[in-house]
Amino acid sequence: MKSILIPVDFSKESEKALQVGARVAHKINAKLLLCHMAGIEELVINQNQAQAVQHNIFQLKLAEKQFSEFTDKEYLEGLVVEPVLQKELKFESIGEFASDVDASLIVMGTHGASGFKEVISGSNTEKVVRSSQVPVLVVKENDLNFNPEKIVLASNFDEEVIPAYKKVLEIAEMFESKVELIYVNLPGSNFKSTNEMDEILLNFFTKLNHPEPLSAIKKVNRIADYSIEEGIMSYAQLSQVDVIAIPTHGRTGVSRLLKGSVSEDIANHSILPVLTLKL
Structure with missing residues (x-):
């Protein structure tokens, strides 16, 4: 089972993520793992040991109560929902845990309709x-x-992509999109002629071992714009x-990939979900 x-902190943003996750889980028969970072303290042998024990017991009981209330939802019926407590308050560990459990x-979830860059930068999400x-x-x-029919992948079509x-x-297969x-x-200096773009795309689909690279090139939508962000949002x-x-790139985050001037007038109106994929 997939x-x-x-990651949950029992906020309304977490509940948005839970609802979306549940829709996907129903579709692909997947299990939901709800990861909460409880901030449980390490026990040390000193005069503060009793205080640390009391703190941990309180955190565990509180998390149990919050999980019970948080998962009492009709849309979770029929799904396997497994609460997981993480000891450390480190969002960087979420990715490692996700890999460990395959x-x-x-x-x-994230707040409102803030800027496209701000959705995935300067936050725990980043x-x-x-x-x-x-x-x-x-x-x-x-x-x-959440029932996406169309996913757009924006790329420079380097081989590393x-x-x-x-x-x-x-x-996309999971989402049936x-x-x-x-x-x-x-x-x-970043401008590419039609022939140069064709060469980049042909190399990409050839390295990909696409059965029909020339046909694949024709299906790539080419957008001319003043920044990557504006081109993506316009399309x-x-x-x-x-x-x-x-x-x-994990070392630089999404904001470095999205080079050029940011059009906040366009980006701030984006309420679309963003799927990030590590290179």
Whole structure:
């Protein structure tokens, strides 16, 4: 049975993630692992030992009560839901735990319709994204009826993106979605001619061992815009995309991949889920 990992702090953002995770779990017959970082203290042999024991007992009982209330939802009926307590308050450990339990996906909730970059930077979500080898789905306010039909993968189509591309196809199969590809052509030194883009794409699909690389090239949507962010968001709006997939380097995070000027006027209106995939 596949597993979907959801870090929870019992907030409304966690509940959004739980609802989305439940919809996916029902679809693919997966188990939900709800991971809560309880902040349990290490016991040391000194005068504070009794205080640490009392603190740990309190945290465990509190977490048990919160889990009971948090999972008392009709939409969880028929699903295997397994609460997990993590001792340390470290979001960086979520990705490692997800790999240890062979989770197929991490689902996290985030606040409102903040900027596209802010969804996945400067927060606990960014810490998970940077450290996780498991794909992370960041959901927002409009995702309670999560049933994506279209995922767009934005890429520069370097060879290193191939594993992320394959992972997107796996996730799309889980979601029963179709995948669309976009290449954002930027002005200035990053500009590529049609022939140069064709060469990049042909190399990508050839290295991928695609059975029909020339046909695959024709299916890549080429967008000209002033920044990666603007190109992605413009395409997502015009094509009624449900999920935006972004490959990322763990060492730099998504914000470094999304180079160029950020158009907050466009990004702040994005309430789309973002799927991040580690390169």
